[in-house]
Amino acid sequence: MINWNKIALFVGGVAFGSAGFKVLGSKDAKKCYTQTTAAVLRAKDCVMTTANNIRENCDDILAEAKDINEKRAAEAETAVIEDAVEAAAE
Numbered sequence: 001m002i003n004w005n006k007i008a009l010f011v012g013g014v015a016f017g018s019a020g021f022k023v024l025g026s027k028d029a030k031k032c033y034t035q036t037t038a039a040v041l042r043a044k045d046c047v048m049t050t051a052n053n054i055r056e057n058c059d060d061i062l063a064e065a066k067d068i069n070e071k072r073a074a075e076a077e078t079a080v081i082e083d084a085v086e087a088a089a090e
Contacts, residue, residue, distance in 0.1 A: 023029060
């Protein structure tokens with residue numbers, strides 16, 4: 001026995017798929033794809049600009065932190081030397 005419902009669904013699916021390919025390949029669809037791609041590229045540029053700004057700020061923060069640590073180390077060394085001089089004088 002032939003199941004006509006399944007055959008009808010298959011034929012309908014093929015017809016719908018063929019129509020879908022034509023719609024996806026139309027000029028309006030291509031225009032939409034182009035606009036969407038352009039928007040994605042603009043968003044990418046914006047994200048990259050933000051990422052570069054964050055990276056530059058992190059580099060500045062790291063450099064300042066290293067300077068602070070070097071100053072503290074120099075101050076600590078000076079304090080140790082002063083303590084040694086005072087201890088020797090006593």
